[in-house]
Amino acid sequence: MTENKPTHTREEKRTAQKIDFKKMNGWKIAFLVLLAFILGTGVFLGTRIFSNREPDYHQSTKVTEKQGQEVTTISMNKSQLNALIDYYLTDFQKDSSVKYQFALENEAMLSGETKVLNFPVHFYLYFDPFVMENGNIQLQAKSMSIGTLGLPIEEVMKLVKRGYDFPKWIEVKPKDKSITLRLDQFQLPTGLFVKAKKINLIDDEIQVGLYLPERKD
Structure with a gap:
């Protein structure tokens, strides 16, 4: 069975x-x-x-058309101007723990260190400088290097604006991808002021006009 x-x-x-x-x-x-x-x-x-943690309500400072008599035109090359920039930034950042560098080669370069996802990352921002009609200087961002990260220029400039102290006469505009050097807001201790006249980095020609302000009666 x-x-x-x-x-x-x-x-x-x-x-x-x-x-x-x-x-x-x-x-x-x-x-x-x-x-x-x-x-x-x-x-x-x-x-x-x-x-941004808070809305950016900062409005650009109104351009001040300074009136005065031109005393002389100062001509210099990139090496001379870089020495002046380095001296100024060293003094300006002496009490700051986070520092940046700015130099002129065949293009203007801003470099420093920022944090992405809490990790330190070194960045390089490259600009084309232009002399504006009012004698100020505009730096228009054209490229950047930030390790292997593919971040947009605008986002990197936002990090730079929040993370660094700049002189009051320097305006960082992430949306426009530009930095404006407000020479109309910059005054020498003697009361003299300057206006940019020419910037040609390829031919190494830089000219600024030195002005004596008008006396107020």
Whole structure:
């Protein structure tokens, strides 16, 4: 007498497959939920880091057209101007723990260190300088280097603006990707003031006019 082995009907097999399918789908759903949480957290942190904590209500200072008599035109090369810039920034940043550098080569370069996701990252911002009609200087950002990170120039300039102290006569405008040197707000101790006249970095020609202010009666 042979013993009958239990046999599985087609219906039982289908039920078993459905159970395994549900288990597999359960793991997939759990994995996707975890992945979505990680990505969502990263996007949230990135948004918080690259957005202003407070609305920027700062308005550009009204341009002051200084009146005066031109005393002389000062001509210099990049090396001479870089020495003046280095001397000024060293004195201006002497009490600051976070420092930046600015120099002129074939283009203007601003460099320093900032933090991205709490990690220190060295950056280089490159600008084309232009003399404005009022004698101020505008630096228009054209490229940058910040390690292997592909961040937009505007976002890097926001980090720079928040992280560094600049003289009051320097305006950093991330939206315009520019920095304006407000020479109309810069005055020498003697009361003399300057206006930019020419900047040609390729031919190494830089000229500024030195002015004697008008006397007020």
